[in-house]
Amino acid sequence: MFEDLPIAKDDPILSLGIAYKADPRDNKIDLGIGVYRNEHGQTPVMQAVTAAQNRLLAQQTTQAYIGLAGNAEYNQAMLDLLLTGNAAYSRSIAMQTPGASGALRLLADLIASAKPNATVWLSNPSYVNHQPIMQAAGLKVAFYTYFNPASKQVDEEAMLEQIAKLGPNDVLLLHGCCHNPTGAELSFTAWQSITELALKNGFLPFVDLAYQGFGQGLEEDIKGLSHLANRVPELLLASSNSKSFGLYRERSGVAIVVGETLQQATNARGKLFELARRSYTMPPNWGASIVAEILNSSELRAQWENELNQMGLRMRSLRKNLADEFNLQSNSERFSYFTQHQGMFSLTGFSHQHTEQLREQHAIYIVGGGRINIAGLAQQQIPRLVEACLAVGV
Ligand SMILES: Cc1ncc(COP(=O)(O)O)c(C=O)c1O
Structure with missing residues (x-):
């Protein structure tokens, strides 16, 4: 064999x-x-994480299956963390995934189901796993200009010129903040221009957020993403808790789909369930329950934000x-x-x-x-x- x-x-x-x-x-x-x-x-291990684990252990009554979407409180807490106050909020669904890696793969499979001929555009360079994950889902991959090795900054002019040519068959993968591997960030004006281009030309923005809080702070780091989500009709978002909660080995992530309508987002969730069912079926629970416990307790949340600030x-x-x-x-x-x-x-x-x-x-x-x-x-x-x-x- x-x-x-x-x-x-x-x-x-x-x-x-x-x-x-x-x-x-x-x-x-x-x-x-x-x-x-x-x-x-x-x-x-963050102190807020240790405190949440102690609380959870004391409360735990079962290890029974939890369902395809994972932990419902966690999904709600992640939506609240990322999209509260945003026009996209009421048209969004969230699904717990094994890390952002799991979200990237699931969302790539979703794109392949909805539009098999789509091309996913990645920054040059990008996170080392983006290309293999997109290709494993059967999608075409292309690269847009991003980093200027001489200035060590984003070449926004060249990038926007290329993005202006994308259309409804294209998916634009952006790093939410703290670009891996370059560290070079998009300016807020670039996020605004990308938003206008998506509205005009109909490509689908797909944001990978793996370092929220590691740049300028929790809210500041998603300023560009929030602007984009507020205006575009559809958006995909993969988010990770590996770095911002220090939960690398617990594999805690989320896939968020913003649909043109809530019905469309719900249909996408049905497809995500099917896709999860045929691979890992259900995500691991522990990391997600820690995150939900922290985000839903004002005391633990304040402690977590303080620790994350110190790291930043x-x-x-x-x-x-x-x-x-x-x-x-x-x-x-x-x-x-x-x-x-x-x-x-x-x-x-x-x-x-x-x-x-x-x-x-x-x-x-x-x-x-x-x-x-x-x-x-x-x-x-x-x-x-x-x-x-x-x-x-x-
Ligand atoms: C840009 C980016 N996306 C996704 C991931 C994967 O994160 P996770 O550990 O949640 O799978 C990483 C991890 O390094 C990353 O840098």
């Missing part, structure tokens, strides 16, 4: 993590895998100190982009040779392509990191 299968290729990010763990040097720095770390290098502050402070140190040691402003980027990542443009040398000579681990996870740094490591980067000639 399996004799013709090729030898599996190593996942580049996970294998970097394995190499990091095996490295005996005690001054090693891991800026690879995309998980938030505190100043001590740990990915902590830490990342912004790391960005500032990193840019300052680079500017000081290199005597130039060319690294100021670290403060303009948002969230955990910055695409540095370091070459393959640079990243190899950083790993071999300085025990600094960065993924090929030069994406740095800012949140992997401790403040006191910044001078050594900068010194090493300049020593290898970035």
